[in-house]
Amino acid sequence: xxxxxxxxxxxxxxxxxxxxxxxxxxxxxxxxxxxxxxxxxxxxxxxxxxxxxxxxxxxxxxxxxxxxxxxxxxxxxxxxxxxxxxxxxxxxxxxxxxxxxxxxxxxxxxxxxxxxxxxxxxxxxxxxxxxxxxxxxxxxxxxxxxxxxxxxxxxxxxxxxxxxxxxxxxxxxxxxxxxxxxxxxxxxxxxxxxxxx
Amino acid sequence: xxxxxxxxxxxxxxxxxxxxxxxxxxxxxxxxxxxxxxxxxxxxxxxxxxxxxxxxxxxxxxxxxxxxxxxxxxxxxxxxxxxxxxxxxxxxxxxxxxxxxxxxxxxxxxxxxxxxxxxxxxxxxxxxxxxxxxxxxxxxxxxxxxxxxxxxxxxxxxxxxxxxxxxxxxxxxxxxxxxxxxxxxxxxxxxxxxxxxxxxxxxxxxxxxxxxxxxxxxxxxxxxxxxxxxxxxxxxxxxxxxxxxxxxxxxxxxxxxxxxxxxxxxxxxxxxxxxxxxxxxxxxxxxxxxxxxxxxxxxxxxxxxxxxxxxxxxxxxxxxxxxxxxxxxxxxxxxxxxxxxxxxxxxxxxxxxxxxxxxxxxxxxxxxxxxxxxxxxxxxxxxxxxxxxxxxxxxxxxxxxxxxxxxxxxxxxxxxxxxxxxxxxxxxxxxxxxxxxxxxxxxxxxxxxxxxxxxxxxxxxxxxxxxxxxxxxxxxxxxxxxxxxxxxxxxxxxxxxxxxxxxxxxxxxxxxxxxxxxxxxxxxxxxxxxxxxxxxxxxxxxxxxxxxxxxxxxxxxxxxxxxxxxxxxxxxxxxxxxxxxxxxxxxxxxxxxxxxxxxxxxxx
Numbered sequence: 001x002x003x004x005x006x007x008x009x010x011x012x013x014x015x016x017x018x019x020x021x022x023x024x025x026x027x028x029x030x031x032x033x034x035x036x037x038x039x040x041x042x043x044x045x046x047x048x049x050x051x052x053x054x055x056x057x058x059x060x061x062x063x064x065x066x067x068x069x070x071x072x073x074x075x076x077x078x079x080x081x082x083x084x085x086x087x088x089x090x091x092x093x094x095x096x097x098x099x100x101x102x103x104x105x106x107x108x109x110x111x112x113x114x115x116x117x118x119x120x121x122x123x124x125x126x127x128x129x130x131x132x133x134x135x136x137x138x139x140x141x142x143x144x145x146x147x148x149x150x151x152x153x154x155x156x157x158x159x160x161x162x163x164x165x166x167x168x169x170x171x172x173x174x175x176x177x178x179x180x181x182x183x184x185x186x187x188x189x190x191x192x193x194x195x196x197x
Numbered sequence: 198x199x200x201x202x203x204x205x206x207x208x209x210x211x212x213x214x215x216x217x218x219x220x221x222x223x224x225x226x227x228x229x230x231x232x233x234x235x236x237x238x239x240x241x242x243x244x245x246x247x248x249x250x251x252x253x254x255x256x257x258x259x260x261x262x263x264x265x266x267x268x269x270x271x272x273x274x275x276x277x278x279x280x281x282x283x284x285x286x287x288x289x290x291x292x293x294x295x296x297x298x299x300x301x302x303x304x305x306x307x308x309x310x311x312x313x314x315x316x317x318x319x320x321x322x323x324x325x326x327x328x329x330x331x332x333x334x335x336x337x338x339x340x341x342x343x344x345x346x347x348x349x350x351x352x353x354x355x356x357x358x359x360x361x362x363x364x365x366x367x368x369x370x371x372x373x374x375x376x377x378x379x380x381x382x383x384x385x386x387x388x389x390x391x392x393x394x395x396x397x398x399x400x401x402x403x404x405x406x407x408x409x410x411x412x413x414x415x416x417x418x419x420x421x422x423x424x425x426x427x428x429x430x431x432x433x434x435x436x437x438x439x440x441x442x443x444x445x446x447x448x449x450x451x452x453x454x455x456x457x458x459x460x461x462x463x464x465x466x467x468x469x470x471x472x473x474x475x476x477x478x479x480x481x482x483x484x485x486x487x488x489x490x491x492x493x494x495x496x497x498x499x500x501x502x503x504x505x506x507x508x509x510x511x512x513x514x515x516x517x518x519x520x521x522x523x524x525x526x527x528x529x530x531x532x533x534x535x536x537x538x539x540x541x542x543x544x545x546x547x548x549x550x551x552x553x554x555x556x557x558x559x560x561x562x563x564x565x566x567x568x569x570x571x572x573x574x575x576x577x578x579x580x581x582x583x584x585x586x587x588x589x590x591x592x593x594x595x596x597x598x599x600x601x602x603x604x605x606x607x608x609x610x611x612x613x614x615x616x617x618x619x620x621x622x623x624x625x626x627x628x629x630x631x632x633x634x635x636x637x638x639x640x641x642x643x644x645x646x647x648x649x650x651x652x653x654x655x656x657x658x659x660x661x662x663x664x665x666x667x668x669x670x671x672x673x674x675x676x677x678x679x680x681x682x683x684x685x686x687x688x689x690x691x692x693x694x695x696x697x698x699x700x701x702x703x704x705x706x707x708x709x710x711x712x713x714x715x716x717x718x719x720x721x722x723x724x725x726x727x728x729x730x731x732x733x734x735x736x737x738x739x740x741x742x743x744x745x746x747x748x749x750x751x752x753x754x755x756x757x758x759x760x761x762x763x764x765x766x767x768x769x770x771x772x773x774x775x776x777x778x779x780x781x782x783x784x785x786x787x788x789x790x791x792x793x794x795x796x797x798x799x800x801x
Contacts, residue, residue: 043501059540062498
């Protein structure tokens with residue numbers, strides 16, 4: 001009731017690193033006030049976050065990446081406020097699939113913010129070449145008004161930043177904020193400091 | 198000509214006008230009225246039919262009531278009939294709720310009465326009910342719930358299921374807001390509020406389950422049957438087809454498969470939507486446990502969804518569509534959008550949708566094969582059932598193998614133990630041998646003693662007689678003095694010819710005894726042996742410091758024996774060994790004394 005839920009869907013090919021990304025984010029403590037909850041499976045994870053002093057629970061929904069489940073992926077998008085679309089930084093075919101999901105999302109769930117996430121950045125240090133080129137992805141992301149992150153679940157690079165950005169964006173959206181403030185106002189009537197700013 | 202003729206012949210222009218004569222054109226579809234008049238006409242007609250229907254229902258309802266009520270209602274009806282024409286419109290709006298009230302009250306009573314599930318919900322929330330009992334909160338909750346239930350019951354035959362669902366969702370929202378805003382709930386903690394919301398949902402849905410679950414005015418039942426048939430057709434689909442990583446051969450995994458199937462089947466027997474949802478959660482958690490075993494780590498959605506599809510196919514839950522629809526329509530929407538339950542339920546919906554739209558392509562197989570399997574022409578070997586059968590025998594084999602392994606281990610253990618025992622026995626033998634040897638090394642000392650044993654026996658006899666001893670001392674001193682040098686000579690001679698042998702010592706020792714017994718019969722042998730053994734001891738003792746004592750000791754026997762020996766053949770067997778032994782005994786003491794003295798002197 002008095003909590004704010006944020007649904008984030010995780011899209012991407014199988015073995016692209018979705019699970020590792022969630023594992024990295026959920027099981028790593030970077031702020032003592034955050035409590036984390038470990039689930040038996042890595043398909044669903046919920047994490048409590050604090051943004052600008054407001055509490056929200058981020059539910060991360062993993063989806064099956066295989067093409068034979070494409071028809072059902074719409075069921076997952078429903079009500080999602082953010083979508084992380086993962087692709088392998090050196091595999092261009094996974095980026096092509098990412099584009100497909102972006103198109104799907106744009107038509108089905110318009111209110112859903114898109115975050116493109118290139119995974120496995122750490123392998124670039126071992127001489128691998130990104131494919132497609134980072135600039136190409138950046139231009140593409142800018143073109144569709146999506147945010148672009150290059151992450152590595154192995155080193156934890158940019159993982160927390162990505163999820164924090166999602167939470168921040170969610171909170172800064174006036175529609176969501178109104179909802180949040182209303183709920184907080186009700187739950188802490190004595191405070192009541194969140195008048196229209 | 199044709200064009201002008203037809204209208205004049207068939208329809209007059211007046212016929213096209215409104216029947217009411219308002220001057221506007223009418224329409225066949227509006228029964229000859231113009232649009233405005235038709236609306237009025239329709240309204241009039243509807244009110245009339247409603248009145249008629251009401252009358253019938255009312256009569257039926259009133260006949261069930263007791264006499265007092267009947268008379269009251271009859272009076273009321275008379276009044277109503279009089280007023281009917283006057284307040285036509287008013288009557289409609291006034292009577293409509295009356296009919297509904299009666300209908301739903303009976304229904305509500307019927308639903309509440311003997312509802313064990315409802316009692317269970319109450320029992321489960323006993324603490325919560327006790328907490329709010331006799332407070333304004335309880336009254337308000339009851340009021341809200343009651344008005345909601347009545348609303349649903351009133352509208353159940355009028356509105357579509359989607360609208361009922363909307364009413365329900367609205368009620369959840371409004372009630373949640375009321376919990377937050379109303380002053381009545383001000384001093385209740387958020388946790389209790391959450392519980393209250395949950396309780397209200399649970400109670401109301403359990404109560405209304407019969408009406409809202411798979412209602413006859415929807416096609417839920419048809420869909421149930423369709424999906425059931427579809428799943429039955431797909432019973433040949435194996436885990437391999439779905440590319441799900443379930444190790445069917447592992448007994449633990451199979452156990453978990455059965456548990457998750459049972460959990461999913463339980464969904465139909467649960468009443469409240471959140472109970473159904475928790476069945477789905479249990480099922481999915483078990484699937485994750487199962488995948489953990491098979492994958493070896495936390496499973497992701499890529500592994501989970503195929504496994505869930507597999508479980509749904511194997512479980513073929515009863516009224517699957519109805520259950521899913523019931524949850525979607527009447528579970529608190531916020532629950533379905535967030536949290537674990539929402540995620541798993543979404544996956545279940547996905548799985549069902551996948552099964553409905555399943556094609557040969559989605560199973561990565563040939564179109565022809567797929568059709569053959571679907572029509573039941575062919576049955577693949579790797580169905581779950583046959584896999585299970587194979588599993589059973591495999592399982593048995595595995596058990597046998599483990600049994601054999603255990604037996605093998607036991608056998609090797611026995612073998613090593615046996616070898617150990619053998620070694621120990623050998624060691625023991627060696628030890629015994631060496632011990633015996635050491636004992637034997639020591640025994641020569643004892644032999645002198647043992648040699649004296651028979652004499653001891655004799656000595657006892659002598660002691661009893663008490664007479665002979667004095668005789669012996671007389672014999673000995675004389676012999677000692679004479680024979681010492683001679684005896685020395687002899688011993689040295691014998692030493693040369695007889696090599697000392699420990700093994701020889703032993704039998705001679707025994708022989709001593711036996712010969713002792715048979716002395717009377719064969720004296721000669723005895724004596725010869727006796728001398729021999731005596732010599733042996735002498736040899737052993739030769740190194741001994743106390744040689745002097747033996748020198749003192751031995752002559753008495755050897756000398757006497759030798760004397761005996763010489764005379765033996767002449768004298769016969771009549772001369773016993775008694776004298777020697779007695780002499781031995783007496784000498785023993787003297788010997789001891791001598792020994793003591795010599796050692797003493799030596800020491801000094």
